Amino acid sequence: xxxxxxxxxxxxxxxxxxxxxxxxxxxxxxxxxxxxxxxxxxxxxxxxxxxxxxxxxxxxxxxxxxxxxxxxxxxxxxxxxxxxxxxxxxxxxxxxxxxxxxxxxxxxxxxxxxxxxxxxxxxxxxxxxxxxxxxxxxxxxxxxxxxxxxxxxxxxx
Amino acid sequence: xxxxxxxxxxxxxxxxxxxxxxxxxxxxxxxxxxxxxxxxxxxxxxxxxxxxxxxxxxxxxxxxxxxxxxxxxxxxxxxxxxxxxxxxxxxxxxxxxxxxxxxxxxxxxxxxxxxxxxxxxxxxxxxxxxxxxxxxxxxxxxxxxxxxxxxxxxxxxxxxxxxxxxxxxxxxxxxxxxxxxxxxxxxxxxxxxxxxxxxxxxxxxxxxxxxxxxxxxxxxxxxxxxxxxxxxxxxxxxxxxxxxxxxxx
Numbered sequence: 001x002x003x004x005x006x007x008x009x010x011x012x013x014x015x016x017x018x019x020x021x022x023x024x025x026x027x028x029x030x031x032x033x034x035x036x037x038x039x040x041x042x043x044x045x046x047x048x049x050x051x052x053x054x055x056x057x058x059x060x061x062x063x064x065x066x067x068x069x070x071x072x073x074x075x076x077x078x079x080x081x082x083x084x085x086x087x088x089x090x091x092x093x094x095x096x097x098x099x100x101x102x103x104x105x106x107x108x109x110x111x112x113x114x115x116x117x118x119x120x121x122x123x124x125x126x127x128x129x130x131x132x133x134x135x136x137x138x139x140x141x142x143x144x145x146x147x148x149x150x151x152x153x154x155x156x157x
Numbered sequence: 158x159x160x161x162x163x164x165x166x167x168x169x170x171x172x173x174x175x176x177x178x179x180x181x182x183x184x185x186x187x188x189x190x191x192x193x194x195x196x197x198x199x200x201x202x203x204x205x206x207x208x209x210x211x212x213x214x215x216x217x218x219x220x221x222x223x224x225x226x227x228x229x230x231x232x233x234x235x236x237x238x239x240x241x242x243x244x245x246x247x248x249x250x251x252x253x254x255x256x257x258x259x260x261x262x263x264x265x266x267x268x269x270x271x272x273x274x275x276x277x278x279x280x281x282x283x284x285x286x287x288x289x290x291x292x293x294x295x296x297x298x299x300x301x302x303x304x305x306x307x308x309x310x311x312x313x314x315x316x317x318x319x320x321x322x323x324x325x326x327x328x329x330x331x332x333x334x335x336x337x338x339x340x341x342x343x344x345x346x347x348x349x350x351x352x353x354x355x356x357x358x359x360x361x362x363x364x365x366x367x368x369x370x371x372x373x374x375x376x377x378x379x380x381x382x383x384x385x386x387x388x389x390x391x392x393x394x395x396x397x398x399x400x401x402x403x404x405x406x
Contacts, residue, residue, distance in 0.1 A: 037275075044277040052195070093289075138277075139192030145276040146190040156296030 023089050030091030033081040036073050043069045044141075047126075051135045060129045067119075067126035067134075070141070074119035079112060096154040104151075111148040118144040158340040164245050165334045166219040168369055172211055173331055179204050180262075180309070187302075194278045199384070201269045202281065206380030208263055213372040219365070221246030229253045245336060254312060261305050268298040270383060281387035 043066035050058045087097040101108060118141040125137040165173075179200050186197035215224040227244075229252040236242045237249040247255055270282040272295040283291055319325040330336040 041275065041277075048277040052192070135192065142194065142276045143189070143191040146274070149275065155299050156292040157300065 023085070026083060026086045026089040027091055029081040029083055029086050030089050030095045032091075033078060034091045034093070034095075036076070036078060036081070040070050040073050043067075044138075047122075047134070047138055051131050051138060055131060058131055060126075063134060064123075064126045067123040071119040071123040074116045082108075096156065098152050098154055101152045107151060111144070111151060114144040114147060115141075159337050160340050161335045161337050162245060163219075163334055164221050164330050164336045166222055166365075167334060168210075168214060168372075169218060169222045170331060170334055172207055172214070176204065176207050176211075176262075179207065180305075190274075190276075194274060194276070198269070198278065198280060201266055202380050202384045204262060205266045205270070205383060206376040208259060208266065209376035209379045210372050211259065213375060217368040217372060227252040227255070229256060245338060251315070254308065254315070258305075258308050258312070261301060261308060264301050265298060265305060268294040268301065272298050279387075281383050283387075285386075 046066045047063055050063055082097070082101065084102065087095060087099045087101060089095055118137070122134070122137045122141050125133050128134075182200050183197060183204070186193040186200065214222050217223075220226055227247040227249075229249045233242065233249040234253070242248060270280045271286050271291050272278075272280045273283055273288070273291050274295065275292075280291075286294070316327050319327050
């Protein structure tokens with residue numbers, strides 16, 4: 001009897017903790033990727049501020065540092081953070097990934113590769129220190145961001 | 158016998174075509190994105206100014222510009238459907254479309270001012286709200302655009318319908334301001350002499366220009382105020398991004 005109740009308790013504990021941890025890995029992936037893009041947004045704001053909004057504040061090293069940071073994130077293998085089921089979970093906030101993401105791997109590859117390419121190109125243009133060119137390439141990176149947002153991100157309502 | 162009467166005053170026509178051009182530019186810049194998103198923001202502020210102007214002009218403009226003369230009240234709409242409406246400005250259905258377009262454009266501008274695109278664009282009033290609120294307004298901005306698209310399609314379809322079926326060209330009056338109507342039609346709704354309608358818009362040019370200047374000044378100040386708001390409120394993302402506060406590490 002005593003054994004039986006201990007066994008039942010153990011079962012309940014297992015069930016409860018399993019429920020509590022269900023989706024834990026997915027949520028962790030979502031947190032990582034939300035953090036990655038937030039970090040990218042900070043670096044984008046720095047570049048834009050220095051090449052577009054306030055060119056008088058332009059600092060070559062800072063723009064290079066930001067462009068390299070963005071390229072590093074883009075090259076870090078973000079695809080690993082898009083495991084099955086990660087359109088449903090909640091990271092720092094609820095994920096806005098569309099479920100179509102998992103049905104259109106070719107489109108996903110296209111936008112993912114575009115992000116990497118444009119980010120790498122921005123890093124190399126930043127190294128030249130030509131503000132006009134940096135601004136143009138920054139716009140191209142923005143378009144790459146937008147194409148994924150348009151295709152695979154739920155509009156906030 | 159037909160006569161040519163003045164229906165749309167010059168400021169109204171300039172407003173109309175500037176608005177049409179601006180809306181087209183907004184669609185293009187919004188769809189392409191990239192660096193054009195900054196122009197999307199600026200043109201949005203221009204549209205804000207145009208809308209403010211139109212509202213003021215709806216009170217102080219010439220006859221057919223004034224809301225009081227065309228506001229689509231149920232009585233007017235009812236009369237229109239019974240075939241009893243007579244007039245030369247916006248008919249009650251067209252007036253509904255005008256109000257809807259102004260309302261939807263106002264909502265688009267209103268949400269756009271607080272929006273962000275999670276890339277590198279922040280509306281001029283972004284800093285007045287939480288990021289989460291801005292995100293919601295950005296989503297609404299995209300959603301409400303569908304309404305605008307529907308209204309614009311309806312607007313153009315109505316013009317085509319008038320040209321093809323009712324044999325009325327609505328585009329020419331919006332360019333020249335003048336509309337040709339049978340002489341007898343000017344009698345019931347206009348003052349007895351057909352030329353008074355035209356005269357009313359040119360008679361007091363001095364007063365008209367003063368009102369126009371006031372309307373332009375107010376709308377200019379509103380648009381300029383909103384645009385410069387962005388600079389007064391140090392934008393959150395670029396405050397941490399500015400060069401000034403920079404430790405060595």
